[in-house]
Amino acid sequence: MLNNLITIFLSIIIEALPFVLIGVFASSLIHLFISEELISRIIPKQRFARLLIAPLLGILFPICECGIVLVVRRLIQKGVPPSAAITFMLAVPIINPVVAASTHMAFPHIPMLYYRMIGAFIIAVLIGLIIELFFNRPDQYLRETPQHDDCCDRHLLQIETKPKKKSYLQNAMELITHAGDDLFVMGKYLIMGSFLAALIQSAVSRELLVSIGQGETSSIAVMMLLAYGLSICSEADAFVASSFSLTFIPASLTAFLLYGPMTDIKNTLMMLGCFKAKFVAIWLALITVSVFLLTYLMAILL
Amino acid sequence: MGPYSKTEQLVRSSIFFGYSYWLFLLYATGGLNYFVHTRFHNLALVTASVMLLLALTQLAGFFSVNTALVSAHEAGCCGQINDKTSHKGRQAAKKALTYLVFIIPLLFGIIPPSGLDPALAEKKGLEVDIGYLQETAGEARTLEIDNNFLEVDNHNYTLLAEGLWGNPHDLEGVEIKALGFLYQPSWYDLSAEQFILGRYLITCCAADALVNGFLIVMPVGYTANEFDWVQIKGTVILAGYQGEVVGAVIVEVYEVADPPSDPYLFY
Numbered sequence: 001m002l003n004n005l006i007t008i009f010l011s012i013i014i015e016a017l018p019f020v021l022i023g024v025f026a027s028s029l030i031h032l033f034i035s036e037e038l039i040s041r042i043i044p045k046q047r048f049a050r051l052l053i054a055p056l057l058g059i060l061f062p063i064c065e066c067g068i069v070l071v072v073r074r075l076i077q078k079g080v081p082p083s084a085a086i087t088f089m090l091a092v093p094i095i096n097p098v099v100a101a102s103t104h105m106a107f108p109h110i111p112m113l114y115y116r117m118i119g120a121f122i123i124a125v126l127i128g129l130i131i132e133l134f135f136n137r138p139d140q141y142l143r144e145t146p147q148h149d150d151c152c153d154r155h156l157l158q159i160e161t162k163p164k165k166k167s168y169l170q171n172a173m174e175l176i177t178h179a180g181d182d183l184f185v186m187g188k189y190l191i192m193g194s195f196l197a198a199l200i201q202s203a204v205s206r207e208l209l210v211s212i213g214q215g216e217t218s219s220i221a222v223m224m225l226l227a228y229g230l231s232i233c234s235e236a237d238a239f240v241a242s243s244f245s246l247t248f249i250p251a252s253l254t255a256f257l258l259y260g261p262m263t264d265i266k267n268t269l270m271m272l273g274c275f276k277a278k279f280v281a282i283w284l285a286l287i288t289v290s291v292f293l294l295t296y297l298m299a300i301l302l
Numbered sequence: 303m304g305p306y307s308k309t310e311q312l313v314r315s316s317i318f319f320g321y322s323y324w325l326f327l328l329y330a331t332g333g334l335n336y337f338v339h340t341r342f343h344n345l346a347l348v349t350a351s352v353m354l355l356l357a358l359t360q361l362a363g364f365f366s367v368n369t370a371l372v373s374a375h376e377a378g379c380c381g382q383i384n385d386k387t388s389h390k391g392r393q394a395a396k397k398a399l400t401y402l403v404f405i406i407p408l409l410f411g412i413i414p415p416s417g418l419d420p421a422l423a424e425k426k427g428l429e430v431d432i433g434y435l436q437e438t439a440g441e442a443r444t445l446e447i448d449n450n451f452l453e454v455d456n457h458n459y460t461l462l463a464e465g466l467w468g469n470p471h472d473l474e475g476v477e478i479k480a481l482g483f484l485y486q487p488s489w490y491d492l493s494a495e496q497f498i499l500g501r502y503l504i505t506c507c508a509a510d511a512l513v514n515g516f517l518i519v520m521p522v523g524y525t526a527n528e529f530d531w532v533q534i535k536g537t538v539i540l541a542g543y544q545g546e547v548v549g550a551v552i553v554e555v556y557e558v559a560d561p562p563s564d565p566y567l568f569y
Binding site: 184 | 314318321325328334336337338341342345346348349352355356359360362363399400401403404406407410411413415416417418419421422424425426427505506507508509510512
């Protein structure tokens with residue numbers, strides 16, 4: 001069993017690492033060289049148009065879920081309506097080219113790419129609409145003073161003061177260093193998640209996995225729990241999910257791929273550091289119910 | 303994370319060098335075949351190169367005049383700088399744990415790879431219809447049988463299996479030579495001489511491997527065990543199984559063999 005465990009563990013890591021690297025470099029580029037002002041200028045001012053455009057900004061700005069919380073906080077502070085900022089936060093870690101590529105590579109024979117992208121768009125817009133209608137005042141969300149440990153787990157953003165002009169080499173070195181930082185933060189969750197997935201694959205009986213994985217409710221609930229607990233970055237989670245593709249129904253794998261980037265342990269802790277606990281609880285409930293209902297519907301219909 | 307001490311920069315650089323060396327080695331020796339589909343091989347090579355770049359950057363920091371790299375965290379993220387001892391201690395522990403997590407795969411990587419054990423087949427399940435995979439891959443769907451003889455290799459193994467399960471009449475009487483492992487799925491009602499001659503089929507990586515194979519009947523008094531690799535030679539007959547007509551290979555000659563260096567089928 002140990003040989004199988006090691007083989008599966010390492011295979012997921014080897015498969016996912018290229019996409020994690022692409023993700024950290026893309027994220028670092030954005031964090032170093034793209035300001036929140038630019039992002040807020042692109043978001044339309046019109047009330048409902050912004051809810052439809054904000055989820056698609058990940059195509060231009062592929063920010064991972066590790067960095068998105070602070071970006072969103074700053075967007076709200078700069079006057080972006082909370083509904084648009086939250087919609088942005090939910091969708092951007094999923095609807096972006098890096099995640100699309102990794103999802104397609106991990107599921108070459110199931111249209112998971114479409115399930116994931118369309119599902120993320122629907123849920124992000126739906127939750128954005130609820131927030132637009134009921135919770136659209138920044139004072140309902142933001143903590144006055146963010147908690148240092150949770151909010152600033154890693155350096156993420158351009159500082160507000162104008163940096164002095166740097167040479168191309170200095171910028172390149174800074175980019176590479178930032179990417180290395182991000183890799184250590186994100187990579188550890190990939191490694192831990194891969195190990196758990198490998199352990200399940202090699203130790204748990206197939207009958208048990210199939211009995212859980214073929215039921216609509218049980219499979220979706222288990223996959224959502226797994227996604228929440230594993231906290232794997234969205235560039236790599238598709239490879240962990242695909243390792244369950246023989247035993248779990250596609251709807252449950254979609255739930256894993258939607259729920260994880262939208263919320264997980266790591267993300268919840270960061271949210272609590274920057275946002276009020278009551279808002280975080282509501283946000284968590286909205287995401288959980290939305291993902292479960294959408295994927296349950298998918299399980300029934302497909 | 304940050305600022306980084308010289309020791310930490312050295313640790314980080316070593317980790318990146320480790321991953322780079324490991325991936326380059328797997329690529330050069332063909333070891334990647336035990337882990338991932340061939341379409342990921344070039345990506346692994348690029349990853350190894352980028353890891354090398356990350357390692358060299360960290361090393362440049364180690365040898366630079368400045369004593370540490372200072373991150374934006376230090377410069378004023380969230381407007382607070384906390385230098386309490388408890389915070390520093392907690393941060394140090396978190397960093398140490400992170401580095402340990404990164405080192406574990408490298409330690410496992412020292413072990414020469416050998417691929418998945420056939421004994422894992424029971425957890426993987428048997429897939430007998432992979433036609434949808436072939437349609438997606440755009441593979442040709444005909445077996446090239448020469449003088450009623452077919453030597454099975456990694457390129458036509460699944461085609462043969464699909465034919466034996468789905469269109470056995472076309473293969474009746476054909477002589478087959480094939481290499482695979484013996485497997486008796488617990489949910490199949492097989493006699494002591496009946497086995498699936500199996501191979502692992504990979505679509506992305508070892509994690510999603512499933513078993514592909516076909517029915518064989520070993521000769522009475524055979525001495526191989528389940529999960530042994532065997533090279534067989536036999537003839538296809540039509541057999542009834544659970545109300546269906548399927549093709550099975552009556553084994554005339556067999557030999558227990560070592561696992562091949564390319565044990566997986568890639569689709």
